[in-house]
Amino acid sequence: MNKSTLLCTIKSLRLFSSSVNAQSKNPGKYCLDLVRHNDYENYLCTLLLPKNLIPAAIAIRAFNVEIALVQDQSQQETIKEMRYHFWNDTLAKIYSDNPPEAPVPLELHRILKTQNLSKRYFQRLLDARWKKWKSGMFLNLSDVEKYSEETVSPLYYLILEAKNLKDVHVDHVASHLGKAQGIVTLIRSIPYHAQKRVLVLPQDILMENSVSTESVFRGEASKNLSDVIFEVSSRAKQHLDKAKSLRGKINKDVSTIFLPASNVERYLDKLQKVDFNIYSPELAKKENMLPAKLLIDKLFKKW
Template sequence: MTQQDTTIDPCLTTLRDTDRDRYLACLLAPADKRPALAALYAFNAEIARIRDLVREPLPGEVRMQWWRDLLEGTPHGESLANPVASALLDAIEAHNLPRQTLINMIEARIFDLYDDVFEDRNALEGYAGETASALIQLASIVLSPEDAARNAEAAGHAGVAQAMAGMLLLMPLHRRRGQVYIPGDMLAAAGLDRESFLEGRDKERISAAIEIFCTHAQDHLASARRVAIAKSVFPAFIPVALADSAISAAKRAGASLLEKPIQPSQLQRQWLLAKASFLKRF
């Protein structure tokens, strides 16, 4: 795809600036599926970054409600002038995408606006299932509805692993905000709570909590890898190829993860995405 081609699609342009990894994964998908995939990924990027754009939860909830109204069929007057919103509605219509799944994604993202801790790993998995897993499944429907149904379980596990890897990558930022995405039961197993984790003094216990979290993420990734993903829907799984290295790096970093980001270079990430696309393995 040429530079001119990417500027024609406003969703790809949005992705290039807000979610570079899914932008590149989108370019590795079949050309005729890119507009719908770009619309889904751009929508996800828009709701995922709302916490970055607001100082208080209430304005964030207002932004979430804007998207919810759009999907529930009561859009605001200017909604269709938003290129991402317009493209998302086109994708829903063209591929018969379930609106409720998209609405559930918005509902789950409200958690990001606050500084609460997941009660336990089941709550974490529920959040990841309604966000990252749902996005993989929606992208799979765009690519092949028949194969999407057969690979739904793999999408579930892969999405949880991917979401948890993202939480590890963003842990220094989350700590500065007062956010902790390690569930309460995992913190308790390491002898910590939200406050002591954020305080960052007990390096040994913080490392233990991060290791528990990483091991759980690796278990989900292993479960996803045991499934033979249909080639037709594999492009939906390409972004998951970045999860393994992130989880492994976080496990090695331990408590230093609170201070030191582990994000690999853009070149490394591009290589991992391209490799996964070629080998059909993540």
């Protein structure tokens, strides 16, 4: 690293540190705002949880947002790497009763005083994104499934721990829903990542359907690309259906925890209606009635 790059890196990290320190006076509100601005659909679902579960769920999702944003906060690989190391060290400090003076670590530390949340699930969230950043691409659909489970299912496991619930059937629902939601999240992110020349589709399926990486980056809709999206989204649907099939084996009291499944199902239905054209304007339209729809889903215990 040359001197200029080093100085730029140090300056960026100082600005980052100053920003989080300025927000640390009200960690709970910071976490709430962070999730609302960056993970709106899950934010709405979280607000519909039992009141005593909301603070922990918001803190858990805020941690996930922070580490997910690492790659978007800077184009410099050195800064990305330092931030991942920052969060790795931060996680260790939180569980060593010595959290940094930053809002998300402080809020998580506060939650841990009353609720037993396993460090391994937070570590899994962080490690999965770190590995993806280092590898750069998914070779096949199995890689997509694994990444999806490792970046979504631990969130459900942690929220279930906050509820002090341990049940093998519930864990199975969390595993399958995590895969379904993770895959759908990747599909939804394709137009955004294409602008940054980041590929989130599996290489083997692209090659089988003669879809070039460049055409994805250029945002070119095609029948072949739709076939790729169909195949990937079908795997998400399989996991969603499996999660739905297990609902009868779990207590209805935990159904609200899995309410994000409604958003997954709703998006897959919309994707089918546009013939799996990921660049269709219909998919980008804001759903103004979403809060009401989720409330209805909760009241009728759809999940």
